[in-house]
Each structure stands twice: as C-alpha cells, then as structure tokens.
Amino acid sequence: MADRAPVDSGRADGAAPAPAQAREEGADASAEYRTAELARAAGITVRTLRFYRERRLLPPPRREGRIAWYNEHHLNRLRTISALLARGHTLGGIADLIDAFEKGRDAGGAAELLGLESALVSPWSEETPVRLTPEDLAAHFPGEVTSENLAAALDLGYVAVDGDEVVHVSRRLLDASTALVGEGIPLASVLEAGRVVREHADAVADLFTHLVRAHLFAEDRELSPDGLRRLSDVMDRLRPLAKQVVDVELALAMDRRVRAELESWSRPEEGAREEPEEGAEEEPDAGSAD
DSSP: OOOOOOOOOOOOOOOOOOOSSOOSTTOOTTOEEOHHHHHHHHTSOHHHHHHHHHTTOSOOOEEETTEEEEEHHHHHHHHHHHHHHHTTOOHHHHHHHHHHHHHTTTHHHHHHHHHHHHHHHSOSOOOOOEEEOHHHHHHHSTTTOOHHHHHHHHHHTSEEEETTEEEESOHHHHHHHHHHHHTTOOHHHHHHHHHHHHHHHHHHHHHHHHHHHHHHSTTOSSOOHHHHHHHHHHHHHHHHHHHHHHHHHHHHHHHHHHHHHHHHHHSOOTTOOOOOOTTOOOOOOTTOOO
16 A cells, blocks of 8 residues: 555644744745744645654754754755655655665666756745634634635635634735725625636646647657756746736736726716706707707
C-alpha cells in the first residue's frame, strides 16, 4: 500500500513573531521559519511537516536550543514533494529520489527532478494566508456570515476550516472583500463576482500555458532534463510578462467601461419622452408647419 501523508486539520503551533530575516515570497536564502511558519508557507499542516521530517524527506533544521529553524531550501523541498504527490508519485518513490540525490546515485536525474520541479512549482502568487476566529470573521463582514456565504467561500477555496478557526487564502483578497462589503455590496454578490473572476483568470492562465506549449514545446512528448531546464527558464521570464499584460488590459478595460457608464448616465435613454398630461395638446416641434 502506498505511503500517504497524513490528512488532518491540525492547527499550526509555536508561531512567533518573524525574525529579522525577510519572510515574503521571493525572500533570499537566509530567510528562516519556525515549524508552524514553514507549514503555513508550504500550505500543509504541522502534523504533515513532522511526518515528512520523520520519513527523512526533509534535511534536519538548524537548532537554537529547543527551537527548530528552517530555510528556503526546506520550503522548496516541501513544494516539490507536494507537486510530485499531485503527479502520482508515492512518498516511498520520492524518498528514493531524495536518497539517490543525497548519496550520489543517479545524481544528475534526481537533481534535475528535485531542483527544476521545485522551480516550476514555485507559486506565482505572493499571498499571505490569514487565520481568523469566528469573531474576527463576523467583524470583517457584519451580518453577512451566513451558512450560504460560508459554503460559497469554501467552494471557491477562499477559506478553509482549521479547528476552531477559519484560514483565508489571501490577505489581499480578504481586504478587498471587506472593503467592497463596507461600501454596501452584499457579500453574496462579492463571492459571485469572485467566482466569475476565477473563471476568467483560469481562461487567461490556459491561454498563456497553451502559447508556451504550442509554440515552444510542440515537439516534446516528454520533458527531458534539458526540456525541464528550458521550461523553467521560460516560466521565469513569463511570470512578470503575464502579470504585466493582465494588469494593463484590465486597466484599459476599466477605462473603457467607466467612460461607457458615464455616457449612459449623462444622456437620456433613446426614445424616452415625457408623456403629456391627459387632455393637454402636444407642442409642435420647432420648425414644423402650422
């Protein structure tokens, strides 16, 4: 039976204020994480992280007394493990790859897989999850935290339940939703708009990945180590370009739409005329014959 990582809703423990090193996405290699912080950054539970460590899928952390400190190498390894699991690899097979890499057996192939896969699955987003108590959630959306809205947010993947808390996937999305509801837009409408935006965003992502595959990797049935390296380089260059194109096009579309809305408000609807009072005669148009 294939090894499986534990699936639970265990709460992260031991989180402490961030040390002096940077915590943001793309931080330098000196960034360090405590156990709960690393689990949060990798999108797994503390229980799963400890399981991986027990299986020796992670190198030992740096110790400071009883505190374990992890770095960007550990974070990239966890992301690689998640990506390989998603592609059907077992934990046993992943452990063999790591063992081969660390002991020098087939080091080239294992290094390519562990290193380049890690680069390719590095997230494009730079989102910070937010943990909320039920009281926190109610404070963000007064009177709007209904079972229907919670179900919609869970279905979208905006929130997940972790013990007695709710984890929102993105600080920026939470702030935007809070602001929209604060302006008077119902949370249900905000969530429905989020669903539509998600569909369009998925379509844009499909477009970009199709362009890469159709025009740069059309002849590749499988990705060799050289192909993986080339794909990694392409994706590194594509990330800022894709975000730039979407940002510019959205700004231009908003300009067009706002102008159109203003014009529609500033002119009467076509064909709309005041009805004359009953019994009153309509005044002849200017220039008409008597």
